[in-house]
Amino acid sequence: MGTHAARRGLVEQDMCYSALVEANYRRYVDRFGATVSLEEFTRQAMADPGKRPKWPKGLRDAAAADPSPRAHALRTAARFWIARDVAATERELAEQRERVAAGRRALSRKPTKKAADDVRIGSNRIARLEAGLADLRRTRPEAADGRIYPGQSAPVMVWQDGRRVVLPMRYQCRPEGKPESWDRRFPGTYNARRESLERTWKGQFGRTHGVVLASAFYEHVQRDGRDVVLEFRPDTGGPMLVACLWSRWTDEEGGDLLSFATITDEPPPEIAAAGHDRCIIPIREEHLDRWLVPGAATPAELFAILDDRERLHFEHREAA
Helix, strand or coil, rough: CCHHHHCCCCCCCCCCCEEEEEECHHHHHHHHHCCCCCCHHHHHHHHCCCCCCCCCHHHHHHHHHHHHHHHHHHHHHHHHHHHHHHHHHCCCCCHHHHHEEEHHHHHCCCCCHHHHHHHHHHHHHHHHHHHHHHHHHCCCCCCHHHHHCCEEEEEEEEEEECCCEEEEEECCCCCCCCCCCCHCCCCCCCEEEEECCCCCCCCCCCCCEEEEEEEEEEEEECCCCCCEEEEEECCCCCCCCEEEEEEEECCCCCCCCEEEEEEEEEECHHHHHHHHCCEEEEEEEHHHHHHHCCCCCCHHHHHHHCCCCCCCCCCECCCC
């Protein structure tokens, strides 16, 4: 992509390539009294019978365990995808075990490179598959279950019909009216720079705002001549209300996509010192509804909300 696009704020891959979000949508209900659009979650879960939704484990497990009678269809869909992945992993595990067994039999007769490779590669693959299978079957939540990457979905809280509503949205925003090719041309649009809100994001800024609960974000930095991933986490330990923009994209065939981007700005000193030049914007809870409600604030007032952000101190460490 050219420097002209980068200068216009469309290429924004320099920040928050992944984040640790609250994947259990019930947390928004408990903390903010929000309503969960179970219909939207179910629609996304069942959009393609041959392709699982790109949900982090925490979201899929929350849907599979939702006890609400209204969540029956969503619960069934989530359990279907978990069961399908378990079955596929078990099949591949059986194949790899047979591969290793055959390799060992061959080695006992005559050592060959192929047999040795089958044992080595198959054994490594078995270890990964067994770990993956244990993770699929695990029901005890872990912090990493909410780690999302561009293209995956997360619960996002917005304002609809006079109330706070939680919707499932892809982490990479495709603005309404843009072609599908937008995703390939501008793959960095999971972030929206504060300085480009009135240009690149003028169709969303002041119109479709959201927040996502996040406890950390991750980024590549160069250290001692190597690329490392750092985790940035506020020292408060609590989740942040991260400011977002979102869009509902539709096509002529009735295709429908909900997607969002986190808003980023200049970093605080400790993030800059760690080698990164952007930071997500955690807004104050007292500004929540003025941020969410379309037309509740002027552009100047919206920028003031972003400026009056939570002043957090971020600690960092190399991510696993």
